[in-house]
Every structure is written in structure tokens, then in C-alpha cells.
Amino acid sequence: MPPEKQRRLTPAGKRVLDTASELFYREGLHAIGVEGIAQAAGVTKKTLYDCFGSKDDLIAAYLRNRDERWRSWLTGFVDRQGGAPSEKLLSTFDALAQWQQKENARGCAFVNALAELPDTANPGRAVIAEQKTWMLEYLTALASEASLPAPATVARRxxxxxxxxxxxxxxxxxxxxxxxxxxxxAALVDTAHRIPDSGEGR
Amino acid sequence: MPPEKQRRLTPAGKRVLDTASELFYREGLHAIGVEGIAQAAGVTKKTLYDCFGSKDDLIAAYLRNRDERWRSWLTGFVDRQGGAPSEKLLSTFDALAQWQQKENARGCAFVNALAELPDTANPGRAVIAEQKTWMLEYLTALASEASLPAPATVARRxxxxxxxxxxxxxxxxxxxxxxxxxxxxAALVDTAHRIPDSGEGR
DNA sequence: GGATAACTATACCGGTAGGTATATACGTTT
DNA sequence: AAACGTATATACCTACCGGTATAGTTATCC
Structure with a gap:
């Protein structure tokens, strides 16, 4: 499958999303206004609202976009590294380290967003939950491939x-x-072989 | 030493701090305004500004206050539980669980605050750094008491x-x-005895 | 009884927030 | 040639932001 995941965004819309992604992460969701985003993207507020509808929807689009970039970066990194399944499990930590290094090192964008979105009905909240769930599942899958006795336990750890x-x-x-x-x-994976198998996993 | 840590706050000032503590944590730093805090505390904006000077300073006071409450809750809990030093190390997790249960379960107040305070010069940033440093040191002290071969390593883990x-x-x-x-x-503490001693610790 | 501190009430400031309205221009597509 | 999608520019809306100013009230201390 080619990377044709773009949600059919106009050139101006894409510029808005890219700009918003950086500013939301760097400055915070509430700290930057739609006016500032539009201006930084070289776009009028009208265009921004035509493309995204509201600030909350733009925030959700930002989170979705970041999640997509993270997933493809992570899986690409892990596949590129290769090695034994248990080594793949550990190389997710290298992927995380390098991801934070190339970004602005402000911690997890989703945890940060959660801090600013107390309303559970906010469209961004679903994206945050999805991101965390996916990540846990990905680790669980890797742990399963490594044939550890209790993959779900190791993955959660x-x-x-x-x-x-x-x-x-x-x-x-x-x-x-x-x-x-x-x-x-590494220490946890090493001792994982001693975890009593309670029949969990996938 | 009696719990006479109050920073000589007037009754109205204390009401403001208590109200701000709850609202900042629940709603977010930017989401709630000084007007809303003053109103919820049954106080005029004038009084709030007489007591705290600015919103940023009120935020810093909130973080300092929460840190103090957390420290005394944690140390009190651990001392009350008693047990062997390694059991104390683990009971910090019970303290954390119960703390989150009685609060609004919105995660770490300091990490959340950090997400909304990108400016390193903000007075709140120093409080956040202090809180994390103290916590790490507290765990290191407990690990030392447990005479584990590499207390600083276990503590950081x-x-x-x-x-x-x-x-x-x-x-x-x-x-x-x-x-x-x-x-x-528990698994980490259990395997800690096998960590090679690199002469670290305190 | 006079001073001082803690407070209330109210009005104001410039700035910005999210969001909308209107009207115009440039390409494609049909 | 008409219609449509994409974009522009600009002006406007109400609401609220953090912060200040002025004046008056209450209670306590000496």
C-alpha cells in the first residue's frame, strides 16, 4: 500500500495542518490562536475554517496526523532495524529516543493534549485514546512474536x-x-522468561 | 516540626489558592481565567491580585502548594505503612494509586502544567523541576535504605x-x-539484587 | 480614636479569543 | 461561456483575557 493516506487536503489546507502541528505541540493547544496559525501558514482565517470547520476539529486533525506520522516512523524504524523479535521489542525505545530528538522534546503530544482537553466529548479525546491503544497493541504483537510466556504482561510493562x-x-x-x-x-525482557504463564496474551 | 508551613496567607488568600488548585488541575491552566477563580473563591479580582501579584505567580503558588501536599501525603503514607525498606519502596506505588483516586485522576499535575508552560522562564517551571528532582531523590533514599546494590539505578527505574x-x-x-x-x-526490585554494582548511589 | 490591614464593589483598559459575513479573483472543468 | 472550487482581503461580531484604578467598608491593634 503506497503512502496515499492524505485525507484529500488542498495545498493551503496542508500548509495549515503542518503549521498547526508544530505550533500546537510547541506552544500548547490554548496558547496559540487560530489567527496565529492562519498567519503563520500564510492563509486567511476563512480558508482555515473552510478546511477544518472549528479549532477543536483542527486539533483533532493535528492529533490524527501526528499519530499517523508516529506509527509509520515507528514501524518503519523497527522493520529497518530488524533482528530477533525480542530485539525489535527493544528497538522501539531507540525509535522513541530518536523521535523525541528530532522533535521539540516537549514530551508526549497526546498526554500534553489530554492536559488541555478535560472534556471527554472533545473530538480530540478519541484520537488520544486510539493512539495509546494502538501503541499498546503494537507492543503486545511484538512481544507475541518474541514468544515470551506472558506477552501482554511484558507489553504493558x-x-x-x-x-x-x-x-x-x-x-x-x-x-x-x-x-x-x-x-x-532490557532487564524486564530478560526476566520475562520467568513470568508465570497465566494463559493471557493474544 | 509542626505543620506550620503556611506562607502566611490571609483567609481570602487561602480560599483563592484552594480554589485555584482545584480548577487549574481540573480545567487546565489556560482554560480557567483569574476572573473565574476569583468568583469561585468568593473573592474580588483585586484581592486575588493583592495576594498573588499575577496569574503566573498564582500558578507557581498552586504548583508549590500541591507539591507540599503530595510530599507530606507520600511520606506520611510510607511511614504509616512501615515494613522493610524494600517494602517501603513498593508502598510508594500504593500512595500514588490512592492519591490519584482521591484526586480527579487527570494524571500528573506537574506534567500537565509543563504542557502549558513552554517558556522556561516561567516561575512555574522551577517548581516542576524541583518536584521531579525531589521525588527521584526520595526514591533513591528509600533504595539506599533497602541496601540494594545499585540504589540510584533502581530508584530511576x-x-x-x-x-x-x-x-x-x-x-x-x-x-x-x-x-x-x-x-x-516488585519485579524490578526483585531482580535488583542482580544489578552489577558500578559504585553509584549515594 | 486614629491608623492599618483585609477586604468588597465596580468600572475600566487594550488586546485577543473563536467564529462569521461579504465580496473578489483565479483556474479548471464541463 | 457558465459554473465550480480554491483561495484571497477585509471587516465585523460577541465574549473574554490579564491586569489596573478608585472608592468605600469592616475589624483589629495600639
């Missing part, structure tokens, strides 16, 4: 560790959160 | 795990993040 590493990388405490998370993950 | 559990509890994925984090911590 590594998932928690990644969430923590992302948050810690944002706050800067401890300074080496990313590398450190990987070594912890 | 558990720290990452707690950060992750907090974030995951906020997003709701996985559903049982809190209990699950504790069992993972």
Missing part, C-alpha cells in the same frame, strides 16, 4: 516504561531518561 | 515507572495502570 520515559524526557529529570528506559526494558 | 503509571492512568490505557505498575516495580 514496556508501555508504562515508554510513557514514563516520554514524560521524564519532557521534564528533564532524570537527564538520561531515554537511554535509561531502554536498559530497564 | 521505579521513577520512570511511576511517571508512566501516572500518565497511563490519565489516558486510561491500560485500564489497570496503577496496580500493574506496582507488580512491575
Amino acid at each position: 514496556l508501555f508504562l516504561l515508554q510513557e514514563g520515559a516520554l514524560a521524564a524526557h519532557g521534564t528533564g529529570v532524570p537527564g538520561d531518561a531515554m537511554e535509561f528506559a531502554k536498559s530497564t526494558a | 521505579l521513577f520512570l515507572l511511576q511517571e508512566g503509571a501516572l500518565a497511563a492512568h490519565g489516558t486510561g490505557v491500560p485500564g489497570d495502570a496503577m496496580e500493574f505498575a506496582k507488580s512491575t516495580a
